[in-house]
Amino acid sequence: MTTMRTTDTRPDPDPAAVLDVLGEHHAAIAAGDAERAFAVLAPDAVVYNLAPPLIAGTGSRDTDVEGMRQWLATFTAPPRLAHRDPVVHVDGDLALVHTLTSMTAQAQQGGEFTLWFRSTYGLRRTADRWLIVHQHESVPFHMDGSFLAATGLEP
Template structure:
């Protein structure tokens, strides 16, 4: 079934990051994906032959971070699919934390394998004029 295959790609990416293996995580992407993740710049460059940016990010933690999806929703149409979900990231960067953010992942079946062609992550921000990231939010509207 395509849904389980698609979710397996996302699990593989998370497992690779948790193992500190940037090259393995990069292998989940199709060639020249468009990645809008949490860190600057606005658009990330991800290439098969250079996992150094991801490796540096993973190394910036005391131990590799752990990511998990919350109730992902998968839509499939032929060789294209997208997933929308809330994602948690837990780690330690001078203190332990868990951050929840929104994720949308686009995938394409390439040579019989699902690969990420687009990934978009975002943290909501307070609309009170402060523009502070709303990092205290959790699924279901809870606030830490």
């Protein structure tokens, strides 16, 4: 079940439109369409996702799209992503969303898995639509000195 909380300083923040952008991004990934997935990101978007390097999205769009195509090819079918209890804050033409995200997929090597991680998105409203300008994903790591990613966590 997904719930949504919203804060806004304007009378009509339309948080559903913000979540529609994230839904489109995930639908594009689930369809295996890297070009479509990048269509909801601003050209100057900064992306801190789970894959190396530490920062992505500052190179060329063609390079970014090709990197996603290569990543999608590591699965027997494209991964499915879903948010749990997203919180949306809208203030004028800026929006912030934080949520827990699950990714379920069948890897070419390693079988099916579900991974939960933390996600934060910053969006900017342009004249005709919202675009993702910042994406940050993270997986906690064990604080026992091993520094291993805590990929088995579930909400």
